[in-house]
Every structure is written in C-alpha cells, then in structure tokens.
Amino acid sequence: MxxxxxxxxxxxxxxxxxxxxxxxxxxxxxxxxxxxxxxxxxxxxxxxxxxxxxxxxxxxxxxxxxxxxxxxxxxxxxxxxxxxxxRGEVGELTLGFTESASFNGVVTELIRQYRLQYPDVEMTLSQGDSETLVAQLRSGAIDAAFVRPPFALDGGLAFIPLAQEPLVVALPLGHPLARRKRLAPADLERERFILYSRKSGYGLSADIMAACRQHGLSPLIGQRAPQLSSAVNLVAAGMGVAIVPASLRHLRPDGVVYRPFALEWPRAVLGLAVREPGAGGRVRNLLALARG
Structure with a gap:
C-alpha cells in the first residue's frame, strides 16, 4: 500500500x-x-x-x-x-561566546534579530575564552562562536568581523590619571598592568603590549587575569590598571573608571566564527544576518 x-x-x-x-x-x-x-x-x-x-x-x-x-x-x-x-527554521543552535562579547551591542543585536526571525530554533549558549571556543568549534561541540582573533582559519573555519572597538584604560576610582580625559602610553609609565593573556601568548593583550613598546613604554606586569571581566574586577581592587575593549565600559563595578586610550592600533576585533563547509541551515541563517 x-x-x-x-x-x-x-x-x-x-x-x-x-x-x-x-x-x-x-x-x-x-x-x-x-x-x-x-x-x-x-x-x-x-x-x-x-x-x-x-x-x-x-x-x-x-x-x-x-x-x-x-x-x-x-x-x-x-x-x-x-x-x-x-531551511534552518527549527532545531537547536549551540552558540559559543567570549564573556566580553556579551557587552558588545552588535553581538546582542545579532542574537536578538536571529531569535525574532527564527523563534522555533532553540539557542544554547556556551561561554569560554576564544582559544577554547575555537577548539570546540573545530571538534563540532558548538555550531558557531563570537570570538576575538587571532586564530588559524584552517580546517574549514570562516570568520566574519562584526566590530572593531577602540581601547580604554580601566583605572581604580580616585586614581590621579582619572582626572584626565584621554590617556597616552607615556601616561602609564609607572603603572602596574593587569593582563588577560592567552595560553598561546597571542591575542589582544600581546598586541597592546607590543604597541606600548613601540611608543616607548615598557609595561610593568602586576597581575594576570583569566578573562577581561576579571581584569576589571582586579582594577577595582586597586591591583593595577587594564587596557580593555571600549564595550566593557558597560561593566561598571564599584571603584572603576574608564578613559579613552590614545592608540589607533590595535583595535579590539570581535566576530563570528563558523565551520562553513557543510554548515546546516541554522548556521547559514546566522551567517546571513551577520553579513547583513
């Protein structure tokens, strides 16, 4: 029959x-x-x-x-x-994100638009540092991730930049430099830096330190933090200063002020990484929104 x-x-x-x-x-x-x-x-x-x-x-x-x-x-x-x-209108999308990505308006708006257009897709979020998320993406544990370069784009990975943020200096409340509207590398000559370094040694902190050295500043490393928000919290505790992406100004613990940092380079790049070959409909739809 x-x-x-x-x-x-x-x-x-x-x-x-x-x-x-x-x-x-x-x-x-x-x-x-x-x-x-x-x-x-x-x-x-x-x-x-x-x-x-x-x-x-x-x-x-x-x-x-x-x-x-x-x-x-x-x-x-x-x-x-x-x-x-x-068509990617149903199912589950496992999306990784660095902690700092949650403070970026471009990222939150992209997630909001995706949920509006595909309400029957269940979105599962997984937080981690960029290196960990890229490894999870390669293994297939997650479908896409909001991460910060650099990382190798081999193995079929694609990266779509979403935002290039200027840098700001996080200072303890009451710090003498907080009276200034803008800070240059030379202003931080005697400050202890709080870094958020990657295991590989590469990343935004490494680029910031290299840029400071090019401007004649040899940063004094006072503390290393596991992630950006931890660095800001250590600033609040008076353990030093930190140079962070501007979107982290939305993170306002008691005892921290932010001032623009007078460096054109580096910029804090944030984007969407995916395994493009063989990506399913849900990931393709997310990519289409990201590419505008």
Missing amino acids: ELRHLRYFVATAEAQHFTRAAEQLGMAQPPLSQQIRQLEQEVGTPLFDRTGRGVALNDAGRAFLACAQDILQRAQAAVLAAQRAA
Whole structure:
C-alpha cells in the first residue's frame, strides 16, 4: 500500500464518484477504478458500495477513511518539518561566546534579530575564552562562536568581523590619571598592568603590549587575569590598571573608571566564527544576518 492509494481513496470518498474523482486527480477514470480495486483487495474487504449514480462508503470504508486522512496529514506534516529543518527554521543552535562579547551591542543585536526571525530554533549558549571556543568549534561541540582573533582559519573555519572597538584604560576610582580625559602610553609609565593573556601568548593583550613598546613604554606586569571581566574586577581592587575593549565600559563595578586610550592600533576585533563547509541551515541563517 502506497500513499498514492490513500490519496486516490480519499478523493473518491469525497467526490462519491469515480469520474469526478479522476478529474480532480488529473487522471483517467479506468486507472482510478483499478487502483481502488487493488486497494480493496489489499485491505481484504470492499470499501465502497457501488451504485448506478456513483459510489458510497460502507462501514469499512468510513473506518478506513479516518485513518487514511490521518496518515496523509501526518505525511504532509513530515514533509513540512523536513523542509523547515532544511531551511534552518527549527532545531537547536549551540552558540559559543567570549564573556566580553556579551557587552558588545552588535553581538546582542545579532542574537536578538536571529531569535525574532527564527523563534522555533532553540539557542544554547556556551561561554569560554576564544582559544577554547575555537577548539570546540573545530571538534563540532558548538555550531558557531563570537570570538576575538587571532586564530588559524584552517580546517574549514570562516570568520566574519562584526566590530572593531577602540581601547580604554580601566583605572581604580580616585586614581590621579582619572582626572584626565584621554590617556597616552607615556601616561602609564609607572603603572602596574593587569593582563588577560592567552595560553598561546597571542591575542589582544600581546598586541597592546607590543604597541606600548613601540611608543616607548615598557609595561610593568602586576597581575594576570583569566578573562577581561576579571581584569576589571582586579582594577577595582586597586591591583593595577587594564587596557580593555571600549564595550566593557558597560561593566561598571564599584571603584572603576574608564578613559579613552590614545592608540589607533590595535583595535579590539570581535566576530563570528563558523565551520562553513557543510554548515546546516541554522548556521547559514546566522551567517546571513551577520553579513547583513
């Protein structure tokens, strides 16, 4: 028994006439009558009472009709579900993000737009540092991640920059430099720096230290923090100063003030990393929104 047999049967039951049903199905009447007879033989009982004016369902046919309609509806629902999944409109998206990404308005707006356009996609968030998230992305543990470069774009990874932020200096409240509107590297000559270094030694902190050295400042490292927010909290504790992306000004613990840092380079780049080859519909939709 095939779905077409059920469609033929339902059309005949609704039309109560072989010829009218055949016209609705776009086929000739004799083949339709033959298909109905084959269906009845497979079921093991007649489903229609044949009359001179047409056909009418008998008790067996009425019982069969309810089940046939349900099966056809379920088959159509299965088709629609598969099509929605292929378009990335349903399912789960596992999205990684660095802690600092949650303070960036471009990132939060992208997530908001995605949730508005694809409300039936369940989004699972996973926080970590950029190196960890890129490793999880390569292994397939997450689908996409908001991260900060540098990292290798091998193995099919793609990176879409979303924001390039200027840097600011986080200072303890009451620090003499807080009276200034803007700080240059030379202003920080005697300050202890709080860094948030990567295991690899590369990253934004390394670029900041290199830029400071190019401007004649040899930074004095006072403390290392596991992440950006930890660095800001250590500033609040009076353990030093930190140079952080401007979006972290939204993080305002008691005892910290921020001042612009007079360096054109480096910029704090933040973007979306994905495994582009073979990416599913949900990731493709996120990429499309990110690329604008």
